Amino acid sequence: MNFNSRLRFWVLAILFACVVGFYLYEWGGLGPQKVVAAKVETGTLKPTVFGIGTVQAKMNYNIGPTQTGRILRLYVDQGDSVKAGQVLGEVDPVDLEQRITGSNAALVSSQHNAETARAQLQDAMSRNQLAQTEAVRYEKLFESGAISKELLESKQNNAEVAQAVLASTVSAFQAAQSMVDQAAADYHGQIEQKRNFMLISPVDGMVVARQAEAGSTLVAGQAVFIMIDPKTLWVQTRIDQARFSGVALGQSAEIVLRSNQTEVLCGTVDRLEVRGDTVTEERFVDVKFTNIPSSIFLGDLADVTIKLPEVTNSLYIPVAAIKTINGEDRVWVVQNGKAYCKLVKTGVRTVDGKAQIITGLKQDEIVILFNNSKAQLAEGTRVRLVAAL
Incomplete structure (x- = not known):
């Protein structure tokens, strides 16, 4: 192999080594881990x-009868707006009208009896007053010797009888008046019971459900309408x-x-x-x-x-930088090209991804958001910033 061939070989070898080294540095495990980071900043947070x-x-209302009965008519349906006091439906009262008529007749009869008892009472009071006056007058005549003792005793006896009759008449009037009160209570109770057969809206509202139809038999308390x-x-x-x-x-x-x-x-x-x-x-x-x-x-x-x-004048970092480990909030910070884990105390968080830092970090410290490398971060791991937010 001549000199030029050897030179070419070594140049290519060096270039190959540089490429391999650059690859291992950039994408392999020899170089620092690549991370995306952000600075700790101070500002106003608007947490949500x-x-x-x-x-x-x-406010929800279940409208239904207070006693068992059959639905006679319904006047509204779901989706209808109603007013307070409006009749929504009726339950068949069966023989209630006849009972109301009977109660009314009993009330009128008791009122007539009470009037009769009142008249008898007034008559008894008049008779008693007359008898008492005569007894006093005859007593004075007896004292003056104008009448006999037998006549005086007769007038005194009449006064006692009149007093007893008055007492009896008072009791009869009170009994008659009690019968009027009882009949009136029974009559008004029947009228109120008739109202109980009417399904009435308690407030201005809207019917959202109709749970029964005309002809259905309901038990007491079962809802017909939901308002x-x-x-x-x-x-x-x-x-x-x-x-x-x-x-x-x-x-x-x-x-x-x-x-x-x-x-x-x-x-x-x-x-x-x-x-x-x-x-x-x-x-x-x-x-x-x-x-x-x-x-x-x-x-x-x-x-x-x-x-x-x-929250004004507060330190904050992106929420993405916070890692929860064993129930504690921690962040990775970059110091002198190396990663270190710090315990922090966080506060409020905002909808745009910011988190308040109460303790653990200082202004302008760099925190790691994402690790682009496959390897996990550890204390003192060399890192290189490839992007900053």
């Missing part, structure tokens, strides 16, 4: 909590328990119905339910509409974003 819920009504008050519509929202901290009554929210995703509706947190779902580890938050849209249906799914109080 996101949840998914369903449209429901706070809601449309002014009390809200979204029962499920919030992850881990994100629930900071949610409070009165906070504003944005509601986007799945049936109309082009419109953002405003709402406020109206109730924090004390019960939760132990299976999904979620809490329930009821968000009412500020202005209820005209076209909305019970059971509609909705995306709800609750706005938490702003």
Whole structure:
């Protein structure tokens, strides 16, 4: 092999070695691991909590008879708007009208008896007053010797009889008046019972379900109509328990119905339910509409974003940099070209992927977001930034 051939061989060998070395450095395991990183920054965070819920009504009413009966007529159907006091339907009262007529007749009869007893009482009072006056007058005449003792005793006996008759008449009048009260109570009870056979709307609302038809026999308490008050519509929202901290009554929210995703509706947190779902580890938050849209249906799914109080002048990093290890939040930071794991305490998080850092990091520190290499990061691993956010 001459000199030129040897030179060509060594040049090619060196080039091959450089290519292999460059490949191993860039894509192999010899070079630093390539990472995407970001700086720790300071600013104002506008945290939110996101949840998914369903449209429901706070005020629901089950309208049905208070006693067993057969439905006679129904006047409304599901989807109808009704007014407070409006009759929605009637239950067959069977012989109730006849019983009301009998009760009314008994009331009128007792009132006549009471009037008769009143007249007898007035007569007894007059007779008693006369008898008592005569007894006093005859006693004075006896004292003056004008009449005999037998005549005085006769007048005194008449006065005692009149007094007894008055007492008996008073009792008879009171009994008659009690019969009037009893008959009136029975009559008004029958009238009220007739109202119980009327299915009446308790509020201005909307019928959302009609669960029986005319001719059906119902037991007491069985619902014929289900009503809601449309002014009390809200979204029962499920919030992850881990994100629930900071949610409070009165906070504003944005509601986007799945049936109309082009419109953002405003709402406020109206109730924090004390019960939760132990299976999904979620809490329930009821968000009412500020202005209820005209076209909305019970059971509609909705995306709800609750706005938490702003956090000013706070350190933050992208949420992607946070790794949860054994229940603790940690981040990988880059120092002098090497990766180190740090324990951090995080606060609120925003919908655009920012997380508040309470302790563990300083301004302008570099945190690793993604590791482009297949190998896992370890303490002191050499890294190289290939992109920064």
